[in-house]
Amino acid sequence: LRSGDGGGLLEGYLQKPSREELAARGAVDPATGHILVDSGVVAFGPAATQVLLTLTSAPEAPLAPVLTGDLRLELYSDMLLAVGRVGGFVSKQAYLDAMFHANGGASGTPETPETALQATARGALWEALQPLAFSVVAAEDHRSAAFAHLGTTAEQMAMLQRRFPAFADHFHLHPRVLCWVSRGLEVAEDAVMMNALVTDGVAHTHDAAIICSGAVVEHCVLPQDVFIASGAMVSGVRSLQVPDPEAWARAFSEPPASPWPSRLANLSLVVPDGKCLQEVAVRPPQDQGAPADAGGEPWLVRLVIAVEDRVKDKYPSPSAGLCGVSWTALFQQTGLTPEDIWASGEAQDL
Structure with a gap:
């Protein structure tokens, strides 16, 4: 973050990092062990909103398949990492390669219609969002701010x-x-x-x-x-x-x-x-x-x-399960297998 008077330009962020990654990036207060900046609200300004509307405005537009359900893009990777210098990528190709690998793609994998559609959409996002700045406004009294997360x-x-x-x-x-x-x-x-x-x-x-x-x-x-x-x-x-x-x-x-x-x-x-x-x-x-x-x-x-089910925890973690019963115990009692619950490649959680 390049700070100014209560704000600045974001130069990078960490999405669900490990404790080690946080410490390495200086995001942990050494005196208390608390994370310095834990969360925020992402909002698209008029310029960014107009970009997204343009990219989805016609059936042949690059992002139109998102509206029909034929294409999925991620906010915290595909979209935000294309804004300004947030992702730290030196070129569009570097960004495309990073997004491909981040979504499970392997080097040398033949292109499919789906990956070609994703590459076209990501390329359009990069070209449209690169000129924009990712600005940050910090709360004046952030140390006393209340944080309520409604994720479960x-x-x-x-x-x-x-x-x-x-x-x-x-x-x-x-x-x-x-x-x-x-x-x-x-x-x-x-x-x-x-x-x-x-x-x-x-x-x-x-x-x-x-x-x-x-x-x-x-x-x-x-x-x-x-x-x-x-x-x-x-x-x-x-x-x-x-x-x-x-x-x-x-x-x-x-x-x-x-x-x-x-x-x-x-x-x-x-x-x-x-x-x-x-x-x-x-x-x-x-x-x-x-x-x-x-x-x-x-x-x-x-x-x-x-x-109280921990809906984000994944099998085979002991804390992951359904109605208070771990997945391991549930599979033992019912004879079901993980393949009966989740499709191949799908996150094994609720």
Whole structure:
């Protein structure tokens, strides 16, 4: 960083470096052992934004395949390393070679239509972004600045539950936002409901919804007969269908001392303690098609993980797993293999 009055031009940065790399580049305070600059916000100014719009503005534009899903470019490598002198490359070819190897390419590998498309797009980025400067503005009182990173489910819940005071106070977060709950339903005072509706007038109306302490319900339309346990998160569930309620009782059986077994058999949805349920509507790639009975509607995918799952940790690390169970233990118990979960070359994480 070439510093000036509260800012300067960025001459390089480290993306997910090791501790040794940080120390070698002088990015660690020797007195405290803390990283000197940990994070920031990347914003594209008018000039850079116009460049990107131009490169995607027509079907034959170099970056147009990004919009159709035929090409993937990375912000922190392909794009930012092409700006000014940030990447330290002496020529366009040096930049192209570095990006090729950074994405798993090996020397002498024959060119394919995909790699040719990537090279064309990266070359266009380099030529368009090289004349621009990567400017930096430093916070005046950076030593007292608060840092809230929402990179995991647990961190997202902590933010919604207002457990980051500086963040919550600044943005005026509230546990009830754009929500409606039928009268008489049980919702804990500290449960978070955001853009959510829990309605009556459905089957099993004699069972009142219970949303427990520390639970988070966001962007949902739920029937009245649900049980969201303490510390659970439900996101985007809007098309609940449970053909066999008794299956829920078997799947979420409780210890004998629990008061809930008989009730679980009558509920449409039970989310256990510390679990996260998310529903996402997706459309299959055009070349794969949809089932004959889909009628052009998107597929509904329901994801279930534990709130504390370390979603970025990769197999076979002991800390990587699903619903609190390590991948190694899960494979041993189910007979599945890593090849059943991840495609070849895909990152082996959640």
